[in-house]
Each structure stands twice: as C-alpha cells, then as structure tokens.
Amino acid sequence: MKKLKLVDYYVLIPYIVLSFIGIVMVYSASTNVAASTGTTAAAYLIKQSAYVVVGLVLAFIFFRMRLSILRNWRVVTFATGGILFLVLFVLVFGARVNGAKGWINLGPVNIQPEEFLKLYIVLFLAHYMDSHQFSIETHYWRTMRGALALLAVLVGCILIQPDTGGAAIDICIILIMALASGNKHNVPMEILTGLFVAYIGMLSILSHVDLTHSFFGKSYQIQRFVAFVDPFGTIKTVGRQLVNSYYAISNGGLFGVGLGNSIQKMGYLPEPNTDFILAVTSEELGAIAVLGILLLIGTLAFRAIRLGNRAETAYESLMCYGIATLLTVQTLFNVGGVVGALPITGVTLPFISYGGSSMLVLSMCMGLLLNVSAREKRARTA
C-alpha cells in the first residue's frame, strides 16, 4: 500500500473529474438519442457509469502491476495476435454503424478494436524501440521498418473499415513516437513545423478549389472536406453537422443555457452523445465549461509529457509521450471537427463521449501514467 501514497494527483484528479463530467454529459446529451432508439437516457447513464467503474478497476490494476509484465514476450505476442484478430474480425463480421464497420457486437456491449489498437501501438512501439535503442541509433530505418510494417497492416485495416479519423490518430501516434527515439536532435521541430505549414496550405488550397463539383466531389471523404470548407453552402447535406455544431456553441455563449436545456441535441445535432458531445456541453454549460474540460485534458497530456521527460527508461518515456499524443491528437481531431478547424472525422472526445472501449483504454492509460509517476517519485525519494 506504500504505492498509494505515491499517487500523482495531477493525473488522478483530472481523470476522475473528467469521467464524472462525462457521465453527466452523456446522460444529458442522450435524451433525444434515447427517445429515437427506444431506450432511455438513464440507460446511457447506467452504462457509462459502469464503464467508468470498470475503468477505475483497470486503472488501479495497471497502476499496481509491474510494467515488466507488459514487456513479457508472451504477453506481447498474445497482445499482437489478439489485436490482429480483433481488427481483422471487425473488418469481416463487424457491425456497420454510420457506414463504417467499427464495432464487434457482443450482446449488450460493443467492442471497438480501434480504441484498443491505440493502446497497443503505444505499448508495442515503446517496447520495441526501447529494446532496439542501440540499433535504432545506428540503423534507424532498417531497425524500424519491421515494426512499422506490422503497424501499417493494422492501421491499414482500420483505414479500410473505413475509420479515417481513427487511422489518422494511429498514424500521428506512430509518427510522434517514431520521432521520439532521440537519435537526432532537430527532427521533431522540423516535422511539427512542416505539419503546421501543411495545415495552413491545405486550408488555403481548399478554400480556392471548388471541390463540390470536381471529379472527387462524390467521394465521402472528399465531401467531408467540402463540408469543412463551406459548411453553410452545404447546410442541407454534408455541412449540416458542422453548422449545427456552430449553432450549439453559439447558443451556449460563455455560460450556457443550463444543464439539460440544449435545443441542438433535440435532433438537430447528429451524434450528440459521442462525436458532438462537446458542442452539447458548450450549449448547456457554456464555453467556460469547455475551456475547463480542455484544461483538464491538457493537464493530463502535459503531465504525461513531463513524466516522459523525467522517465529513466526509454520504455516509460516513450509510453508517456505516446499516451500524451493519444490524448492530444484525439482531442484535437474531435474538438477540431466540432469547431470547424479540421474536417469532421468521427472521433470521440476522451473521457467525455459515450463509449465503453474508449473509457476502458483511457483508464488503462491513466493507470500506466500513475504507475510511471509512482516509480519516478519512489526513485526520487529513495
């Protein structure tokens, strides 16, 4: 029980608070969804609460476990085989939801392999790169290509579901972690600058190209770009989601219309309890509350990077960076979609959106962060 005293409250408190906000907002945002699917908002409340409870148990297990267990070759092999099976299984037998096969239906619970894949990527790359850190230094590409090929296959399966948003997050995690090997000095800054320039370039090109009537106009993925560039022009079709998200944020103003009073969730806004839960939150609790949520998620990401910086081993360090990237990129893709800064990719918001797989994976991540933090504290105090 000594370890309990070493609990990192910068991780634990945001995690608990965010999970609680998530339960409340899922309950509130589900009213209309529940009505149209024949269940009740309370059913969503109970399910999400259950996920949080199970998540807390998992977080505790991952907090208490020895990290070396995760690096045991049997565990790694089992995890690799398991995730490969899940990803392929979902591709063949997965339930089709909103045009993409992302879920494995297990009666009352749906498993979303993509969520588990994210954690797998973090743990696998951390393990692999730590194990091969010397050869990486000398023969980076030759060392990395095998691991990257395996991940490419997995992410490829996600991409053809199609789950573009999930695949993009995976690629970002892989990219960031691959760059974090530490064998070159300035590469990360250059890469990030490059990404930023690419983003600005994309915006300026898209705003000058008439995508709607181009050859690509019919593709669903391209349509998302069209909606992102000109939501009001496509308000009846692909722009509907974004415009209604804007409406929700505008309705809420700084302080919101009050919990439960969202109008936009009453059928105007699609996926009010998952992809667009932040828009509903903004409408009901105001932009201030959203800033609070962003601050809490940001605190977790920050803390993860700080733990990564301090970590003794490359494994822990890379794992923390990976988790930070997971949190940041997923938040960026979700919130970016909600506020029209990025195309809508159907990504959920960490801790807040309704969903079991996501909550369980994030809880495991939090457990790992607490685990690393405790080790570092013990090392410092020792």
Add this chain to the structure above:
Amino acid sequence: MNRDPNEMSSFDNTRRNRRHFGNVLLVATLVVFILLGIRFIYISVGKHVQHVSLSKQTQALYTEQQTIHAQRGTIYDADKNPIAMDTNTYTVYAVLNKRQVGANGKPLYVTNKAKAAQVLSKALHMDEKKIAQILNPENKNTFQVEFGAAGKNLSIATKKSIEAAHLNGVSFTTQSARLYPNGIFASHMIGYAQPTVLSGGATTLAGKMGLEQQLNKQLSGENGVKQVKHDSLGYTLPDSQQNKKPVKNGDNVYTTLNPDLQNLLENQMQILNDKLQPKNMVAMLLDTKTGKILAASQRPTFNATTMEGLDAQWTNLLVSDPYEPGSTMKGISLAASIDSGHFKGSDTYQSGRYRIGNAIVPDWNPAGWGVISYSKGFDLSSNVAMAHLEQQMGPTTWQKYIKNFGFLKSTNSGLPGEAHGTMQFAQPIEQANTAFGQGITVTPMQLMQAYTAIAGNGTMIKPYYLDKVVDPNTGKTVYRGKTETVGHAISAETAAKVRNHMTDYVYKSYGMGHDFKINGYKVAAKTGTAQVVGSNGQYMDGMDSTLNSVIGMVPAKNPRYLMYVTVNQPKQVPEKTITQWENDVFGPVMTEALAMNQATALRGKETSTKVPKLVGQSVDDANKTLTDMSLTPVVVGDGDKITAQLPAVGQKTLNNQRIFLRAGNNLTITDMKGWSMGDVLAYAKLTGLSLRTSGSGFATEQSIAPGKTIQPGNDITVKFK
C-alpha cells in the same frame, strides 16, 4: 551491465534528444489546446462564422411564426340574425400513392376504390363511374386526385357525410369562405367578400363590394402572430409558445335592416322583376324619424354565397348610378315654390304645352286639361305647372333649393362608389326641365334624403344603415349610427303643405297616385315617369323606355315611413298599369312596416319575447310551450316531431304572434285568412311554397284551398286587402 564511455555518452545524448523532443511536444500540445480554446471562445462569444450570424440562423431555425387568422366580423340585421358570416368550405381529395402509410402501418391511401366511388358519388352528386375513372388514373404514379368543381366548396354537412363512411385515403383541405345565409338579401348594399391571395401565399377574405368593402378594414381585424420553438422534427418544445401579437378578430357590424321587411321586399321585387323584366329596379324603405334604412334592394341582384347573378349588375344602384328622376322631383319643386313664397295653389295656367324660347314644355297629356289651378296641375303631374313654378321663383332661388335639398353632392352614405349627380342649368329651358326631373341626375339615396325634409318638419335627415360596430375582443361599441341632421331645406309649415298636396295626389278623384292607398292610413305620394336617354343621346319613345317610380310616405299627417320604388324600362304587361305593378312592392312592404309599428306601439317593448328552440320537440310539447308564452303556434305536417321553425331561435317576437312549425313532410295547407303578409311569407318559406301576392293588408283569399296537400315548389297566390 558495463557500458563504455562512448556508449554512455551516446545514451545521454539520446536521452537529451528525447527530452528535447518532449519539450517540443509540450509546446505543440500547449499550442493545440490554446488554439482550440480560442476557437471555442471565438464562436461562442462572436456568434459569427464565415460572416454568417449564428444567432440569427438559430432564431430562424427554431422559431416558426404561426399566423393566427383573425375571424372576419359578422354582419347582422336589426334582429341580430347574421347576414354575412365566416365559414369554412372543404375540398375533398383522395390519395392514391400506396406508399402513404401512417405511423402504425395504417394505409393513408384509397384501399377500397369501389366503396369510395359509391360514397363520393352520393355526397357530391356526381356520376359513380366518373368518380371511379378519376380514382383509377392512366398515370399509375398519380399521387392524389381531386374531383373538379363538384368536390370543391363542400359544406361541413357534406364533409361529415363523407367522413362517416371512414374511407381510407380520402381527406379534405379547408378554405375560409364567407357565408350569406339569406342568399339574396340587400346583396349590393351588403356586398360580398372573397378569398384573396396575399403576397405571402396565404389567403384572406377581402370585401369586394358594398358594406363588405366599405368596412373591410374593421371586418378583417388583425391577424395575430404566435411564435413557437420546435425541434428538428417540428415538435413544439415545451414552454416555448409565445404570443408575439395577439389576434384581433374583426368587428361585428349591426345594420338597421329589418329582416322581415327586407325579406318581404326581396320577395315582392323578385315577383315584379320576373313579371316585368325591367332593366333594373330599386326600392328602399326608410324610418323617417331616425333615418334608418329598414329595407333596400335592387334588381338585378345576386346571391352572395354562390355569386350567382353577379355578372348582370355590379353597380350599387342606390348610390352609384345617377339618373333623371322625372316627376318624383316635382315634390321638391313644389316645396321650393311654397317655401320661397311664390306658390299660389288656386292661381291658374294653361296646361298642355308651354313655350320657353324655341323649346316646348309638354305635359304627359299633350292636349292638356285646359286652364287649371296649380294645385290640380300638381295632382295631374303637369310639367307645364312646374315650369311656371320654376320661372316664378327664378333660377337662382330654384338652384339654391336644389343645393339645400342635398342634390348634386354625395350623401356620404359610406357605400363605395357613391355618385354626385349632374345638372344642365344654363338655358331657361334647361332650368325649367329640372323642375320636373329632367336634365338633372340624382341617386335614390339623394332623393330619399331630400324627401326626409318633406316627411318631417323640414329638417333633412341622412339615411343610414349602420346601427353599430362592435369590437368582439373588448365588447366595446366602436361606432354607433345615429340620426344625423344634414340641413334645413324648408320650413315645417312648407313640409306639411307639400304632404297635403301629395295626399291629394293619391286621394283626389283626378289624382295620379290612387293606386297607392292603404287601408286605415292616409298615404302621401308622388309618382314619376321619366323618359330615358337612349344610347344615341336622345330620349327614347314608348312605355318600355321610361323609368317609372313612386315615392310615398305614411301616415301622411306625421309620416313614419318613407318608401321609394323605381322600375326602369319594364316590359309592358297589360294585366295592370305600371303604378299598380309598383304598388305590388310599395303596398305590401309599407303595410307590413305599419303593422309592425302598430304592434310595437300597442304592446310596448316589454312584452316582446325571444323565440325558444322548438326543433326536436314533440308537436304537443311545442304547442304547449308556445301557448304558455302567449304565442300562437301554426303547425304544418303530420309528423310527431318539429323539424323546422320560423322565426329562428332567439329572435324577438311579440305576444300572440304566429310561430310557424313544421313536422315531417306530409303537408296540408293552413287557412291563412287574416294573416299579415309577413306571416304568409314565413309560412311559404317554411313549406317551400312559391308565393305570389296581390294587394296589401291582410290575407283574404288563397289559391290553394285550406286542407289540400301541398308539395314544396307549388305555386300559391294569396290576395290581401
């Protein structure tokens, strides 16, 4: 594990690089979260994205402006029976598309076409085969069908009869419409309102003629606006209803028209119109004490509900079509002559012809009656006498009287399109012509107004027909019609003298107005026969080219009622003289008015009661109810239950008045001896008899003997004396 220094430094290097990477990641994360936060604040506070105002858009998205249509005001007669009222009509349509299915899987299209055709055929009076044809169109993709004119303007009763069959896929659209329950009832004066499409696509009733047009604004009221917030499916969100502007229903208009007199007038005019087929006719009955118009009508007329007959005559002849009145003007000329002190009734003149300059003033009898007194000249309706009177006064004085009597200017009745009239007055012959009603045009309204001075004490009273206008939202009377003096044309003494002459005109052996006598009363009257100017600008020849008229007031000593009847260019029907024909309108209506007046005067207002609801009661119960109320029941038909009654429920009636009840369909006619014309008219209406009358007063003979079986539509003639 031993590490060589080289390795060691490489390890540190890697760690340092990784830490550097971590710092970059930290900054990038910070930037990401800050940018997302700023974007959130930007949208939530600025409420504008890409120059689109989000707050305006949401306002438009959530709220729906629902118009609450104001009800158009009802126009009532003096007994508060509706003359014009709002109603709905329905258009039936049938959905054929088989994909039209309700939430519970119930089909919303026609499932049984044979049954639908059968039911609709009965309700719409349309051929069943034709309906079956419509229900099975050649184009199989037809979504829905309508049934032409037969399927439109359906009454609520027809709609209910179709609905009772519970046909799948047969539905109705609703249109607001104006109902005129009396059919023909002062039609040009009341006018009509029609559904009119507004700029926004909505329809509203707009007055197009008469009172409906004149008071369109008050009758229309103001539509209200209700703002409703709703969700994406159109369901109203709780607590979101908000009245932005309350609806203001249109004002109710109460006219002075007496329903009994008006119905009688319409009936009598119709008979005369059918018989003589004149170009047009006008009649108007005025209460001289108040100026209230009690009845007014014209022919051709129209049914304002069906619009039948509207094409024949658009003009409101009461005010809009000035004409040369002819000899009815002589009462005015005589009044001017007496009032200006020029009239010497016993002085004589040479009748027949009178030369003024190059022109000749002829009497209607060009041979004349020799040298006669002016008084006799008036009674014989001598033009020459009037020409002399005019010349004795001089044109200036005469013109002053024309003006003082209110001619050549609007009476400001308020009715749309009121005309002023014109006059040719330059030459002495023209001035003389005006004295017997040629070369000057007037409207019936002007003439009636002028004659109120003669009927009263010289004070001219403006005829009016608006008793009051009541705002139904507040119950307040926003306008109240009142007796309005418009001038003092002559002295009271003059008025009495003119009335004496007009009485002589009826009662002297040689008087021209002897057809207008009424039993028990003295009548003062003046007739007129004006030649009508043809299309070539010349006066036309022959009896069927004259405008025949009579103006009369009763009782002559102190007139209560003033009535004017014109028959323009009638066919010659040898049965009776034109004045006798005219009296078929004048006599009955005037007699009925006098009878009503007497009844009111005798019994006083406090004994008037309201007619109870009798329809549905057994005959015995109804008889007892009425007897207890000192009313006299008259039952027609051998049924056990009352199926119809007249007067209607709630109408005021006086003690011992007859209440007509119908029970069933096997009708035998009642003995009508002693009944007033109003009673006979009500009886005919209840039984569906087509009534013809002759004479005036009370019924003495009926063409179908009492006790004979009758069928609706049978003709009956009743003589009155």
